[in-house]
Amino acid sequence: MKLTGWEKKADLLYLETETGIAKLVPVSERAVRVVYTQDRSFSVKESLIVLNQGKKSVRWELREESDRLILRTSALKISINKNTCAFTYEDKDGCLLTKEPDRGGKTLVPIEVEKTVYDDQVTITTGQGADGVRARVEGSRKTVDRSAYHTKLEFEWQEGEALYGLGSHEEGVMDLRGTHQYLYQQNMKAVVPMLVSTRGYAVLWDSCSYMAFRDDMHGSYLWTDVDDEMDYYFLYGPEFDELVYEYRELTGSVPMLPKWALGYAQSKERYKSQEEILDILREYRERKLPLDLLILDWQSWTGNWWGQKSLDPERFPDPEGMMRNLHEDGARLMVSIWPIMNNNGPDQEEMREQGFLLGNQANYDPFRPEARLLYWKQANEGLFKHGIDAWWCDCTEPFEADWKGAIKPEPEERVSINVNEFKNYLDPEVINAYSLLHSRGIYEGQRETDDTKRVVNLTRSAYAGQQRYGAITWSGDTAATWTTLRNQIPAGLNFCATGVPYWTMDIGAFFVGKKPEMWFWNGDYDKGYEDDGYKELYVRWFQLGAFLPMFRSHGTDTPREVWRFGEPGSVFYDTLAKFLKLRYRLLPYLYALTGAVTQDHYTMLRALAFDFREDPAVRDIGDQYMFGPAFLVNPVTKPMYYESGSRKLEGVPSTRRVYLPSGSGWYDFWTGARLEGGMVIEAEAPLDILPLFVRAGSIVPMSPVVQSTDELGSQPYEIRIYPGRDGKFKLYEDEGDNYNYEKGEFASIEMEWLDEERTFKIGSRQGDFPGMVRKRLMNLVIVGAGGGQGNGEAESTMFDRTVTYTGESVVISFDSHEAAS
Template identity: 60%
Template sequence: MEVVNYIQQKDHLLLEGRTGLMKIIPYTKSIIRIRYTLENQFSEEESFFVEPDTQKNMEYSVEEKENTIIFSTRKVHIHINKNNAAFTYKDASGKLLTKEPKRGGKTLLPTEVLKPVYDDNTEIENSQNVDGARAKAVPIKHVVDRMAYQTKLEFEWANEEALYGLGSHEEGVLNLRGTHQYLYQQNMKAVVPVLVSTRGYGIIVDSYSTMKFHDDIHGSYIWTDVDSEMDYYFVYGPEFDQVVKSYRYLTGKAPLLPKWAFGYVQSKERYKSQEELISIIKEYRQRQIPLDLIVLDWRSWTGELWGQKSFDPDRFPNPTEMMEEIHKLNAKLMVSIWPIMSNDGPNHIEMKQKGYLLGNQANYDAFNKEARNLYWKQANEGIFSHGTDAWWCDCTEPFEADWVGEIKPEPEERLFINTQEAKKYLDPAYINAYSLLHSKGLYENQRQTTESKRVVNLTRSSYAGQQKYSAITWSGDIAANWKTLRNQIADGLNMCVTGIPYWTLDIGAFFVSDREQWFWNGDYQEGCEDLGYRELYVRWLQYGVFLPMFRSHGADTPREVWRFGEPDTPFYDTLVKYIKLRYRLMPYIYSVAGWVTHEDYTMMRTLAFDFRNDSNTYDIKDQYMFGPSFLVNPVTDPMYYESGSVELEVVPKKRSVYLPAGTDWYNFWTNQRLLGGQTIEADADLETMPLYVRAGAIVPIGPTIQYTSEETNLPIEIHVYKGNNGSFLWYDDEGDSYNYEKGAYATIPIRWEEQNNLLVIENRQGTYPGMKTSMELVLIIVSGEGENIDQRKIWYTGEQTIINF
């Protein structure tokens, strides 16, 4: 677009071209919105994920030069070439962040939007596969609904630049440079249209259609399939935490999950009765293995009434009493619900009578507020009113169509198959947003029903803004093999770097054995009887300890700890050791969760969050930071057994670990101190996942407990790792309810002054019901020298305490 005129308005700069309009809108000094249309005016459609009232009258300036218009806030300068509207983005010092090609980087291509037409004679084909019920309809015809645009936003990324984000996919790619990614919702694909660069900026694309990312032989660009105009945000950091904070300013803060959601979650496909659920919890309690949540997977309903949101009276004869007993055992229950309904169950009939079903007459229309309200009414009356605690919103990318056959379709074919199926029932401009609206309905309605229980929604899909609805995305129905474990680490990191804080997976993978279908390709026909699978499962669970949600789940084989051995055997003992470690770290983990909500922090952190200046970290996809202190290094190769319990010979029990530069590191298990900026061979026997703590870290560690709300008078340990100044904000609240939103929480700032060997525990700020007014603390100073540890006991009463070591 050639710029022929510009108009400086109070809240935006308007660029007029011979063939279009551009609008540059400063939302903050670091967030700039860019819109481009070929129409005579901009679209009035409201964003699904950007919060209202985020755009303020932010001060900006405009400077015109011979061939350039310069738009500036205090943080970002955009140089606009008058000849072709090519943008060059710089920071306030003039440092280049990124730029578009010299020919111009924004393209709009008109496209017809087709709408399928159904009538009362439309035939519905109902079926079931391993991924649940399916209903397919063939429209009687298609009509042109409107004209829209395909959009293409091009960049010239720098050679040394690394890019992350776009959600959780299945290829195990971390740094997206030199790759391509197809962005559509599918089992094992969860989309978030956010890119974050090590050059210190982010891109947020406000589109809900199919998208493509390319940085390959075809070019470097983001493409969207159907939009009324181009609409995106340029966000300056320069640090990743600042980009995430701006993302959440735009799209909404992440509410705090209940404390029990950070405990151990036991699930499998599937527990079939209330007796079985309760017996499993009792077994955990008898064995003194910590547990907080058990999960009821699909088919809680009666017979073949798929998606009915109520309990089968034969298998769950008294759900209210069941919940009372589960709660007496200090556990919680999560129940699976689906957006698809079939076989004329009561929920299905009611939705159909109201006209709230999509064209296949099975999936409810989550884009309709009244349909969302009815969906909640059904879920509340049939399930939540009995006292259940959490939702598992399965199959929230409801129109996958390629989970059949022996051979996995090619990526382009999968893109076509799945998006074409979705377009039969959803407007093609919105096929990526179903999960977002589904989560919105559940969250808003539960909040209106009660404030005493925080919303927990485990869901298989994601989109920008979904964090504000207390959604936790899991990575779908993955298969049990070492390659999948390796891939999942990068997949989760790319989800969390987008600003979506809560991601998890099936510990041990969903499919364990190998069957005819392409996706059922685990390596372990004998399940947990296979010593090879036991080794893989232990490594997976070690990794899972350091995920936002710590959850075991899957098909083919049981998942309870005792299925992997008995006490005094290595697999069993190692599993118990790491589950207990998760609970001992709960003061640290819940504090970090508090930061996620109150400070827009990110719990699971690609290394560039904390070491952006160390380019050696950019392509490391099997290590990450968990909070500010822990460098997590999962073991992703077998050392003891192949599948079939075949013993491996002469495999070193080591894994390579890069210790990022700029700090010393401590081996968590031995307290050995090591220099950063080097690669080491770390001990990695079965009992040991290499785990390192950054110098200057302050880590609160609690006693061994059996559930997150267990009260104990045992002391809390405060571990301080010498080598740098450090600080930690200890956060706590009731653990559930939304009283924290009204200020019912407490924080204790703790700092370590390295030069003075001084630990300062500041005055506690705030209070909440049930808070302990005093507590015993064991202060442990780790130096890595001599005897390694200096230890003191104190009694903290909420007032400033200074200890000189």
């Protein structure tokens, strides 16, 4: 593909080639959009993903050399080979980031795009599987709608380079090098088309079609199925936080979660009545076990009206009273709603009358703004106006077609089955974006109706840009095995590396037992919580869940409430209670991280390359991660005590291998012991211990244990200081719900530890908001080595000072012997 002409315009570089035209649009100093087509002009379609397509003025220059053109910003350089149009990407100093093959890396293959025609010959079959009702059209036909392209973008990745991203996938791969991944929406597969490299760059594809990533014997590339043109963004950091910043500048910032969303969420398949919901809350309160959210799973509707967005009046006779009782006791309620409707319920009939259903006459069409408005109207009138607090948008990849039978289909067969099912009802150019548009309708509808509640939407699917709609994605209907637990960690880390920050999972897995006739119902514990093997697995899953953005237990086959796993005094119950209470102690830290996600484009669930990109040892570690700037979390993902069937294991050490990244000192959270980075240790990991380390220089604000986030109020804070290097932390506070923070109604407090001076500074409070706590007791604790009580509490060998903070700056100096570790 030879370059035949070019023109530097005010905001872009226009290229003509032997086969088509291209443009490079600098959208920031660190981000360049690249578009290539074989048509005579570029597409004018509005992006579903990107909000800002080069609308900012960016300074850049173009230089011509004998064999290449060089586009340069203050941070990034792209060289274009005149003979082949191969791109080479470098930083401003000429250090290679990545490159296309010398022969050129962009391929467009013209195709005919088909659409489905529904006539009087079609039939619709409806059936209920393990994850809900599905309606399928049979007997439809296809007709050619237009022309488009398969697109293929090739790279020559460098030795030692690790790649992350592409969303949340079930296979448990951390570094994507040497692998391949099919990118379509599916239960346990949430796609985000953003690839992130340890060499300091990322590539975001502005495509909503089925895609495939490969780095194997077939080549190193990303391929898209149906696009009007090739359209992608090359981003440069080099740090991952900078890449996330660029991604969110393009696709939208993240609204604040309410404070209660950081508390514990109790769910199961399923609570069936108003009485049961209130009884569960009452039990948690009587046991002094913290809880903020109860979740009402599917079939809360009347009879067989699948997907109806209203509560069955027989089982939920007084929704307003139920919500009043929950709110008065510091709890909220999330309700499952579905994009698929069946059995001619009122919502389905109204959608059908308006012509807003897709070809199967069951799924509504979120790509139509008026259909999104009607969907919200139904959700508002049936649920939200009664006081419901949050949404569980289940089944948001609504055309799954392979969750049946005893044998799991081969990966390529699954691609064909599911992608073709999507194409029966949606334009193939947008089949990955159903959840994105569905989330948009919920977010915009609630914001328009009532700004006093922040939107919380737990959704099983995701796409680039979905973070702007108050969405949290969970990993789907997993099965209870130790392999699944291990695989969940890289799934979440790769998901959050894309820039979409809020990910969670079903603590304990969705399917606990086994049904041989269903390949996916494949857990190892048919006796559920009565099996000591499952109790051990559940405790380890719960420990991991306590260090995720959303802390939520859910699943079928067996109940999940804490007391199902024992009574006080048993190791299972006591360990669950311990980590539940630790989560609540960390609320000030967690809410500050949430504020940073919104205010500073931060990421709280962090692959180790976020903070230790230059340490090659971290690049393929998929079972350790940073939770915010302080905590190195090391979940236990192998059994130590029991097999399935309560069979005891013998001779298994209660330790796990932990790599402490180089460039920092580390503290054992439980004992205060100091260790050096850059080494592997065998960390103690009995059942009641999750190996947890804190980076030297960290400042961790903590609170007393409360029963719900509503009680946090003016509670005194304990400020943990981990010496060994200088450190900073910004405490964030606002009203905890509503959107007044968007008007500037929030406050922040900068905290700083100067290690050499042994001095701690609390800056003056910046900002104000209604109901702000103006005076708070703060106990400053400098952590040192100690014997450890096994509960992370301050030791007698730790040194503390108490101050009353009133919003004015405070400086506290510690004697050198006092602050020594």
